Structures are given as C-alpha cells and as structure tokens.
Amino acid sequence: MSVTTETQNYLNYINGKWSESESSEQLKSTSPANPSELLGHVQASTKQDLEKAVEAAKAGQKKWKKQSGAERGNLLFKVADILEKNLDEVAETMTREMGKTLPEAKGETARGVAILRYYAGEGMRKDGDVIPSTDRSALMFSKRVPLGVVGVITPWNFPVAIPLWKMAPALIYGNAVILKPATEAAVTAAKVIECFDQAGLPEGVINFVTGKGSVIGQGLAEHKDVTAVTFTGSNATGNHIGQTVAARGGKYQLEMGGKNPLIVADDCDLDLAVDAAISGGLKSTGQKCTCSSRVIVQEGVYDQFKQKLLEKVSEINVGDGLEEQTWMGPCATKEQYETVQKYIEIGQKEGAELVYGGRLVQSDSKGYYIEPAVFDQVTSSMTIAQEEIFGPVLALMKVETIEEAIELANDVDFGLSASIFSKNINHILSFIDDIEAGLVRINSETAGVELQAPFGGMKASSSYSREQGEAAKEFFTTMKTVFLKG
Numbered sequence: 001m002s003v004t005t006e007t008q009n010y011l012n013y014i015n016g017k018w019s020e021s022e023s024s025e026q027l028k029s030t031s032p033a034n035p036s037e038l039l040g041h042v043q044a045s046t047k048q049d050l051e052k053a054v055e056a057a058k059a060g061q062k063k064w065k066k067q068s069g070a071e072r073g074n075l076l077f078k079v080a081d082i083l084e085k086n087l088d089e090v091a092e093t094m095t096r097e098m099g100k101t102l103p104e105a106k107g108e109t110a111r112g113v114a115i116l117r118y119y120a121g122e123g124m125r126k127d128g129d130v131i132p133s134t135d136r137s138a139l140m141f142s143k144r145v146p147l148g149v150v151g152v153i154t155p156w157n158f159p160v161a162i163p164l165w166k167m168a169p170a171l172i173y174g175n176a177v178i179l180k181p182a183t184e185a186a187v188t189a190a191k192v193i194e195c196f197d198q199a200g201l202p203e204g205v206i207n208f209v210t211g212k213g214s215v216i217g218q219g220l221a222e223h224k225d226v227t228a229v230t231f232t233g234s235n236a237t238g239n240h241i242g243q244t245v246a247a248r249g250g251k252y253q254l255e256m257g258g259k260n261p262l263i264v265a266d267d268c269d270l271d272l273a274v275d276a277a278i279s280g281g282l283k284s285t286g287q288k289c290t291c292s293s294r295v296i297v298q299e300g301v302y303d304q305f306k307q308k309l310l311e312k313v314s315e316i317n318v319g320d321g322l323e324e325q326t327w328m329g330p331c332a333t334k335e336q337y338e339t340v341q342k343y344i345e346i347g348q349k350e351g352a353e354l355v356y357g358g359r360l361v362q363s364d365s366k367g368y369y370i371e372p373a374v375f376d377q378v379t380s381s382m383t384i385a386q387e388e389i390f391g392p393v394l395a396l397m398k399v400e401t402i403e404e405a406i407e408l409a410n411d412v413d414f415g416l417s418a419s420i421f422s423k424n425i426n427h428i429l430s431f432i433d434d435i436e437a438g439l440v441r442i443n444s445e446t447a448g449v450e451l452q453a454p455f456g457g458m459k460a461s462s463s464y465s466r467e468q469g470e471a472a473k474e475f476f477t478t479m480k481t482v483f484l485k486g
C-alpha cells in the first residue's frame with residue numbers, strides 16, 4: 001500500500017499500514033501561490049482512527065524500547081538516507097503546499113536529514129550516570145527510559161524540520177510517536193512519513209493521523225495513554241493543549257510565538273544589520289517564530305539605517321516560490337494573508353507610518369502575495385509592536401541608549417529570540433545579561449536555529465522546556481535511579 005490512492009488522497013499511517021479514515025471524508029490541501037491548485041486530500045480522521053493509532057503505538061512501543069539504541073539509530077540513519085534521496089521531491093511539495101521558496105524548502109529538508117543523523121548517533125551515547133552511594137558495597141546509577149507514546153502536534157511553517165526535530169529524539173529514546181501535522185502542510189508531512197515507512201520501522205512505532213486540530217490534536221491532548229505531547233504553534237492553541245494535558249497528569253512541551261527584537265547600536269556595521277533585518281524579518285514571508293519583527297535602532301544611525309533598509313527592501317521580488325527570481329513567496333494560507341492585512345491596517349490606524357509596501361500583489365493565479373511592509377514611528381504600546389503578526393512586516397522603533405533599547409526589547413509578553421548589532425563589548429555583555437530571550441544572538445539575525453543546541457523561549461514563548469540538541473533528552477525520557485547490591 002502506498003502513501004496515496006490514485007486520486008492523490010493521502011492516507012493515514014497506522015500500525016505500519018497506509019489507511020483511509022473511518023469517516024471516508026477528506027480535507028483539501030491547496031497551494032497559496034495558486035489556490036486553485038490542489039496538492040491533494042488528506043484524511044479527516046475521527047477519534048476512532050486516533051484510538052487505533054494509540055493502540056498500535058502502545059503495542060509498538062513495548063517492542064521498540066527493547067531494541068538497542070544502536071538498532072534504533074540504524075533505522076533513523078536509513079530514514080535520513082531515504083529523505084536525502086527524495087530531497088527535491090519533498091522540497092518541491094513543501095514550496096507548492098505552503099509557499100516558502102524552493103531554496104529555503106531544500107535547506108529545510110537538508111536540515112531534516114541532518115536532524116535525523118544527529119539523533120541516530122544519539123542511540124550510541126550514554127543514557128545515565130553512576131552516582132556514588134553511601135553504601136560502599138552498592139552500585140547506584142541513573143538510567144534514562146522512554147516515556148511511552150508521544151503525541152506530536154506541528155504547525156505549517158516548517159513542515160519537515162519541526163516534525164523531525166520532535167519525532168527523531170522521541171524515537172531514538174524508545175518512544176512510539178503519533179504525528180498530527182498542520183492540515184495546511186499535511187501532504188509534505190505525509191512524504192516525510194513515507195521515508196519512515198520505506199526504512200522499515202516496526203509496526204506501530206510511528207503513526208500519522210491527519211484531521212482537524214480540534215478533533216485529532218485535542219484527542220491527543222486528552223488521551224490518557226499518550227504520555228506526553230509536544231507542540232509548536234500559536235499561543236492560544238498551545239496554552240489550551242498544555243492545560244488539557246496537565247489536567248490528566250501528562251507531560252507537555254510548548255513552543256509558541258515570538259515578537260523578536262533586533263537592536264541596532266550606533267557603533268555597529270550598518271550593512272550587516274540591514275541584511276540581518278531583511279533576512280531575519282522577511283525570509284519565509286516572516287512566518288517563523290524566530291523572525292525579527294521589531295527593529296530597535298539608536299537615534300545616531302536611525303535615518304541612515306532606515307534609508308539603507310528601504311533601498312534593499314524595495315529590491316525584494318515577491319512571487320511563486322518555485323520561480324528562480326522569487327525572494328519572498330506568498331503567505332502560507334488565506335487566514336495568514338488576511339491576518340497580515342489586518343495588522344497593516346491596525347498599524348496605520350494606531351499612528352505608525354507605513355513607509356514601504358504592505359500592498360497586495362496581484363497575480364493571475366490569485367496567490368496570497370503581499371509586499372513586505374516597513375513601519376516607522378512605532379511605539380511599544382501599539383498592537384504591531386506587541387502581537388505576533390507572522391508576516392513580512394518590520395516595525396522600526398527609535399531609542400537614545402542601549403539601556404533603553406533593551407528595556408523596549410523586553411517590553412512584550414514573548415521572549416523567544418533577540419539580536420544586537422554592536423561592536424561595543426559593554427553593550428554586548430549588558431544585552432546577554434538583561435535580554436529576556438531563550439536565543440540570544442550577537443551580530444547575527446534573530447532566526448537561525450542550530451539543531452545541536454537547545455531551542456526554546458522565555459515568558460509566553462514556551463513552556464520553559466527546551467527542544468533539540470541534548471535538551472531533547474529531558475523531555476523525551478524519564479529517569480530511573482537504580483540501587484544495586486549483591
């Protein structure tokens with residue numbers, strides 16, 4: 001059985017088999033560059049489908065955890081090789097399905113391959129410590145053990161990297177997984193699951209159930225046999241999931257929004273700062289939780305920075321992500337397109353000055369295209385300085401001192417990522433100390449996560465847990481302390 005039927009009807013993957021939902025209903029996935037282009041249908045799954053997946057995962061996990069780390073790792077290496085072989089197809093599907101440009105989609109898929117290899121290697125690393133006992137004749141040690149069944153709920157903005165940076169560590173540490181991808185990027189996710197299928201993971205170890213967040217996502221959050229749930233997405237949904245899982249005593253991990261500041265100091269290399277504002281703020285059409293949305297500039301270089309920024313932003317080519325000349329693709333969904341427009345209107349109503357862009361870009365295909373927008377005269381109390389827009393909108397804010405810049409940078413509910421551009425070590429050290437962010441970046445853009453380092457935010461950006469690198473071990477395992485005496 002393959003991932004689809006002949007009509008591009010992408011199936012669920014439960015207990016090692018591709019299967020239709022009991023509902024016999026499907027949800028449509030279309031292209032944001034051309035909303036009349038159908039990518040395929042995915043299953044509108046029911047709670048019964050999810051129940052089957054949970055049963056399969058429970059049974060699969062019992063055997064999976066008995067395999068050695070090296071055996072599990074070998075399978076992940078195999079998945080990585082298959083994904084690498086299919087990189088072009090997966091990346092092109094991603095571009096068609098959620099709009100990011102093809103080079104970005106290829107980069108993300110290659111990152112997926114690297115994530116799989118990193119965690120495959122983890123199967124050969126230590127899973128505990130020897131701890132001296134007060135009893136000289138005893139051996140005491142800690143041992144990491146899997147949690148059981150892990151629910152993975154993912155967004156549409158990184159349809160390959162985010163599912164993989166959650167599933168690969170879950171699997172290597174001996175858990176079984178049920179992935180519920182964002183509906184808008186579920187076809188790309190199906191292609192990733194196909195790589196696991198081809199690699200021959202044992203039945204039930206990895207399961208894929210598409211459907212509405214309110215049914216399948218909610219079902220994972222509520223299910224008593226889903227020991228842990230890992231989520232990336234909006235704050236509203238994340239907080240709801242966290243409360244639901246906590247109420248039944250489960251473990252959860254939430255990665256949510258950002259309102260990331262980039263501080264430009266008087267003494268910095270302005271050209272580098274301009275490039276970082278553009279790359280960090282507008283790549284992926286601003287649809288990254290780590291994107292720079294507030295650019296806080298010291299008054300000494302404010303006008304010069306603004307002029308250089310506007311010159312470069314005006315060169316940005318908006319269009320279909322499959323076309324070579326395109327630098328910025330469409331908004332990923334109709335909802336996102338409307339949200340960005342709404343925030344641009346709010347910004348203007350609240351007194352910010354729209355100094356560039358923000359207009360809709362017409363196309364024959366009626367794609368969700370919008371020009372990058374730059375606002376001047378933004379103050380911290382404005383909605384566009386406080387709420388996550390998730391679109392190509394930069395808000396410029398002027399400050400006198402670096403102390404004021406850091407205070408302004410911290411004046412939001414979020415705390416995911418933050419950058420400073422400066423050559424002054426004192427400014428840099430104050431920034432490292434005082435900025436309220438999980439990712440602190442100096443002379444580098446706010447986006448750009450490395451898979452081997454902990455990733456997560458402070459304040460409302462996350463549940464204080466960290467993903468990726470070695471930090472993933474904390475979430476995807478629990479600990480036994482063993483006291484052994486002859």
Ligand SMILES: NC(=O)C1=CN([C@@H]2O[C@H](COP(=O)(O)OP(=O)(O)OC[C@H]3O[C@@H](n4cnc5c(N)ncnc54)[C@H](OP(=O)(O)O)[C@@H]3O)[C@@H](O)[C@H]2O)C=CC1
Nearest residue numbers: 154155181182183212213214217218233234237256289390
């Ligand atoms: N931190 C980040 O990386 C991201 C942040 N966002 C922010 O969220 C905003 C809205 O985007 P949106 O796609 O609606 O994000 P959501 O948070 O609603 O969706 C993320 C995932 O959660 C699922 N989901 C939705 N409702 C529930 C529920 N009740 N219980 C469990 N799971 C659920 C979704 O499924 P389904 O697809 O079926 O709705 C999807 O798989 C964006 O504008 C942006 O600000 C969005 C994406 C990523």
Ligand SMILES: O=C(O)CCC(=O)C(=O)O
Nearest residue numbers: 287288289290447448449
């Ligand atoms: O910046 C990155 O590479 C990752 C961003 C991210 O995790 C997100 O947008 O959800």
